[in-house]
Amino acid sequence: MNLTQRAQRLLVDNLTLEDALPTQMPVYVNSVVYLFGVTTLSALGALVLTGVIMSLFGPAWYHGSNVGHFVNSLHFWSVQVFFGALVLHMVSKYLMAAWRDGRWKTWMVGALAFGVAVITGLTGFLSQTNWDSQWVAVQAKDAMNALGVGAFFNTMDAGQVLTLHIVVMPLLLALLVGVHLFFIRREGPVKPFQTEGRHDEAN
């Protein structure tokens, strides 16, 4: 079996078209909590779009013009919606024990994506090129230095911080979100708890 055939087999075994773009769902998928994930994803899309526009026009534009500041505001509120939806998504998935029936990889990749998102947010605050950036830079450097991370990550190096924020961290986040979505679509939504008092089903 050659490489292409193996790739075909991988998709057939793990992600058919109906898995990737489902046209039917189990009837228990019937709650607003199932929208928190796609809300997070939508806010991430808004973040990428507004971030790309800000990158194209630069800091002088988003600090100095009304249109630029508006796009900066769109980015700011997209962050708030993103983390709001992400926290609700994680809490609801915990309360549903959504890692059951072999979905532990989905949970773990999602948790890693959350960690990467937090670091992306930090580099975002550091990249604002305003007072927030100044203050967060000198405050956060103590935490980084205490952990030994400061030897490689300097919160006061705007060049390093900005490239991390707009290239490295988004790529890493996109990769993790992609794997997370692959697992979600491959496995489908976890079933509700079936019986009382059997803790083993929560694993």
Place this chain on the structure above:
Amino acid sequence: MTKRTDAYFRNVPMKPYDLLAEGLIVLLVVAVVVVVLAAVLSSPDYPTVRGEDVANRQPVAFVQTSANILAGNSSIQDYGPPYTPDTDNAQSLFGIAPAKWFGVRDRIDPAQDFILKPLARAAVLNHDVATALDTYEAAIPDEQQTWVTAYLSALDEATVVNGEVRVTPGDYGPVPTLMSGMLDLGRSGLLEGALESNAKLPFTLDFTRSLLFFQDDVYASVAEKLNLLGDQWGISNETGRYPGAWWLWPYTFLYQIEPMSSSDNADLQVGAIMIGVFLIMLLIPLIPVVSWLPRWLRVNRVIWRRWYARNDGP
């Protein structure tokens, strides 16, 4: 569906579903919410605090900052890695000090890098500063320290006359001229440029020195007024009435409680706890009790209430 999902959903009633329609509707709602919030509430953008602003508005504070650095009172003086080789102040936990692992990566001598080297540039433009700098550097360290210490004490009673910082007459050596040179450098707007590495100019993107210059008193004073100090929940706040990085509340909360709130190793302690909390979150599916809690909490009965109403629930 694949064999995997076919087997899992066998005997589970299905309903029609449109993934793309759902995604597009949610995307539209999110876009509308974000546009409305941005249009109505705008966003915080508190301007930078520059050397020029401090020198013009708070000349005594500017000179005190400069004199304190020259006297060796900067918090970077004995900070330890990655700035200085002295490791006494490197934070440690159970005898482990990660800050020591990689040593000095960006050597900083505050008096030299923050004061004397920028003054050497100002000296090219100002002969008085050049002479004062020669005098200061020719003196022995004890004499330098005596001048600076006396001048720092005198600054407590300093006045500003015609923009100049005046102190009572005393034996301060060349220090008043040097400080006047620093004040002029600040007012000219050239301080930040003079602080950064000459080798990288004009492509400097690393503002380590210009940010560290004001961090002790000036930034802390501004931050206190804006409720941004560490004991005010620090960087999870935002300027004005805007929400900040509230997702960092668990992190900043740890700085408010003992032993971290009074510890010299607080950053390392809080960092270690947060790494531990993250690992627990990551490994929840494998951890007994924590992974069983959702069943016991029974919030899932609300989420899946319609399903449980039709089927035997937990």
